[in-house]
Amino acid sequence: MPETPHPSPSPLTTTPLTADLLRGALELEHTEHGVLPHRLPARARAQCTDPQLAMVESQPSGVRLVFRTRATTVELDALRTKRTYVGAPPRPDGLYDLLVDGRLTAQAGVPDGNTLTIDMTEGTTEHRPGPPGTVAFTDLPGGLKTVEIWLPHNETTELVALRTDAPVEPVPDSGRKVWLHHGSSISHGSDAASPTAIWPAHAASLAGVELINLGLGGSALLDPFTARAMRDTPADLISVKIGINLVNHDVMRLRAFTSAVHGFLDTIRDGHPTTPLLVVSPILCPLHEDTPGPSAPDFTDLAEGRIRFRAMGDPDDPTPGRLTLRLIRDELADIVTRRAPEDPHLHYLDGLTLYGEQDTPTHPLPDDLHPDAQTHRLIGTRFAEQIFTAKGPFAP
Template sequence: MSTAHPLITTPVTADLLRGHLDVERTPHGLLPHRLPARARRQVPDAQLAMAEAQPSGVRLALRTRATVVELETLPTKRLYRGLPAPADGVYDLLVDGRPTAHTTVAGGNTRVIDMAAGTAELREGPTGTARFTGLPARDKTVEIWLPHTEITELVALHTDAPVTPAPDSGLRRWLHHGSSISHGSNADRPTATWPALAAAAGGVDLVNLGFGGGALLDPFTARAMRDTPADLISVKIGINIVNADVMRLRAFGPAVHGFLDTVRDGHPTTPLLVVSPVLCPVQEDTPGPLAPDFSSGTLKFRATGDPAERAAGRLTLTVIRTELARIVAERAAEDEQLHYLDGLALYGPADHAELPLPDEVHPDPAAHRRIAENFARLAFAPGGAFARPAG
């Protein structure tokens, strides 16, 4: 390594982070979490435990004159048995809010997942460094967005000038909860998940509680949202409930009410937007559970339920959209800050014809951009649930 000045080492502390709800000290450094410790103790499965520790929307925010910034990390990457290794996760660097550079970190731990057997094996590896050079030699705010689907333990910062935590942005804080689509599955970088893109377009500060496979109306998630300061709140409900086949219509309505009641306990007048599922043809009228399908040589998904069982209360995306619209309409009569957004307005049949889902469930990077554009147009524009108040 060749630099003009010796690098200063700064341990990563919680005050350098944004977009997280909690941190954990590990033998290597600091691990950001997107659920608080109390909620994590109630997490019932390894999938959600992995997803909440993947730092979608989490970033370091620094004030510095440094021209060289290195972030030493220990990533944990996922490898699905029988499939090619995915690309290393991307670290996005922004200077004064503008995308400036990106890089990756090789090595780290690998979690080998066997979807057919339902097992996982952890293979340990070394730390690595995300290195950025050539930054402007002036006071500036530097953000490093962490890979949205790689658990990332933060070891230390190495810079050629001191760093301090960036001051509060003063932006409205948007707290969002959703499924793997909100988490960022198939997005190619952390600033290109649809919530991150929508937040940038809306000029808000994102806290993303999108959890791959984990948007199941869990009470501990509702309590985490209740207790998290926010100026704007959205909950995207439906796809995981159908593809995990976790409940029937009789249980779904009360569960939605209970989730919203809990959020409202902490945020009685905050704009609250309920978003129904985007289009997913394999689940529109076919109940779950969803199953992996490797017959094409790549990972795709198929619904395994029987459409005839909808009459007995089995849930599909079509059923859920109807029920959510009804629930929100009834509650909005007494809650003027409660709003509904049909997910088909974010990604519907015309969008699917142009930008099909590669694995039948998750949008590709272009579809993430489409969803973000539509959300910003519908939610943040004048007349939208998240429009800035007049005056």
């Protein structure tokens, strides 16, 4: 059973937090407290000063500690940064998922930590520092086992110390394929129940692959630095989910979009010329199927803890090339078709097969934009069935 918040007085061994114990991060930054996992390298971070990107890439979606041990007690000190929103009820604490030999065994949160207060009506933020906290998992099964601690997908997390009552060693390479995925807040895990329940993690579990998740909330914008990070990251399977953030931010028109997609794929191919590469179009979002962006939050129900989104564009806007989700799906399918003769390892998946109009009666989008926890599981299951099984492009 998980316990918080104080370290056990029993004699425990501290193990240095090194890269060979972490998976899913592209870089570790050494801080005054410990180590901060990053999902984009320093060179990429230096090329963009957007605070949204800085926040989401430091939220360790898909990042986990993995080690072999006979320990029955595991403690992790961590300094979290939790988001709160002015006028809204407190958000749930981020969870740490503990897996023993691949099975979810316990969940717990870290108390205390930093607080980032966001005033969405004023567009301001306030950072209030706090102390690290401890998450403790006890009564683990005896014997040698593989332990995974998946870090909260929605809280920036600095790792301070790892303590156990038996030695820890890195897990040898299992030979499992590495799946590198990039997408928006939906891939990041917005509104998922826990870090192993985000749809890419669920799909990876079903498929038996190692996940590197570059789902970046609000930041899947075909940035060249993200493409270069993917180019330079070793991977056996690669997917890019493209579209919703480009409409959300209303950042480009069709002419620029087509060229940017080609450039993004070209850059990935510079480092992975024959790796299976999957282009995934947006899932259904009625808000923007035929209405261009940008999107804006609707604060009508903020006091009840709900933020919805609405489309600010005009569906009758005559401006040529205004991006909608329907237009993006058509263009992505055409881009893959045109590239296919020279790139037989490039594939396309229509996002509507993951979540479409047929799903809205039973799985509505709570904020009109993001899937809920149950729908994350649905999307992950469908992705695994279509992509990783015998007839799929990522089949063994």
